[in-house]
Amino acid sequence: MRHSLNYALVLAGLVAGFVSVPVKAHIFTHDFGVFDGSTGATATILSGVSGNYGWIDGTDADWGDTHKLSVYQFTLTGAADVQLSFEQAVALGGRNGLNPGFSLYSGLVHDPASPGGPDHDFSAGSIFIRDTDSGGAVTEGAFRALHDWRITNESDPAVVPPSVLTYIGHAYDGSQDYGTGVIPGGDGLLDHKVTQTFHLAAGDYTVFAGGSDYASQLAAVKSLGVSGTLSVISAVPEPETYAMLLAGLGLVGALTRQRNTAGKPRE
Ligand SMILES: [Ca+2]
Ligand SMILES: [Ca+2]
Ligand SMILES: [Ca+2]
The missing domain is CATH 1.20.5 (Single alpha-helices involved in coiled-coils or other helix-helix interfaces)
Incomplete structure (x- = not known):
């Protein structure tokens, strides 16, 4: 169902011999699953996170690198109130300490199994898109925590449409001001977890979750972990x-x- 048109186009490209096989692996999503809006449905997935700043780094002027975040997706077949919770991964031994932040978007990234491979910030297409969307400004990657953004894989973006992530909302642990004023959306309590509820229509959604400690960019990168939970908390009235x-x-x-x-x- 997803990206079937893309597959067809890339397959056509492969047959014609002008699409290269990806050599690097980047955005691999964790799939919460498909939910019909029934109250009480829930899913939890643990994932490794590189560093404690991936999310907050996407809130600044030079954007961020998706390699520092964990990516989740889910599908709603009916409208629902969905609660998203992210916390340090206590169950992943030695990977505690994350101050989580996340952003929710409608839309999906390309399936890593597709001929163009997984999306990543430094594919030729993604760099072209970034240069276009930033007006030529240098960016650290494709990730934007507070805005719509685009990314693609090794396919030609003129042939296979890029992934479009349409910003819905965000939340993060504690409160951050890295010199431009307090970043909105903090929960004000630095306890390694953050929860936010969204009222969503039927559709496909993607979540990017990572660290919210802006200052830790200057420290050695740590291997941390995140535990992400989706809960359908109420049906639509x-x-x-x-x-x-x-x-x-x-x-x-x-x-x-x-x-x-x-x-x-x-x-
Ligand atoms: Ca940045
Ligand atoms: Ca940075
Ligand atoms: Ca918190």
Whole structure:
């Protein structure tokens, strides 16, 4: 279903002999799975993370490198309230200490098994896209924690469309100010975990999770780990619930208008 058009195009390229086989491996996603919106469904996946700054490094002017993050994906077949939690990987011995941050996007990266291979920041196509999207500014990689962004694999982006990650939201552990003011979205409590809930429509989603300690870029890179959990915490309200809500809002609005009219001379 996913990228079937891409596969067809790349396969056509392989047959014609002008698409090279990838030699490097980069974005391999962890798949939370497919959820239909049923409350209580949950999935947890542990993953290694290189360094404690991959996420926060994507919030600055020169973007970040996806190799410093763990990537998750999931699919909703119906609308749902989805809670995403990321914390240091206590269960991965010796890999504790992560201050997690994550961003949620609609869209998917290319399947690593596709002929163009996995997406990565330094493929010729990704560098071309970065140069285009940054207006020629030098960037550390393709990852943008607070914006839409694009990345691709070893295929020609003129032939195979790049992956488009459309920003939905983010959250991170603690609070960070690396000189440009406090970065919004911190949970204010530095306890190696962060949780955020999103109301999502049916569709495909990708999450990039990594460290939020900006200053640790200057230290030796540590091998840390993250434990990511997706939980469907409630089904979308039924239409009747919306109707009741709207009726309630209408009543409040009418009362407010009445009060305003009573208390103020008309202009
Ligand atoms: Ca950066
Ligand atoms: Ca940096
Ligand atoms: Ca926290």
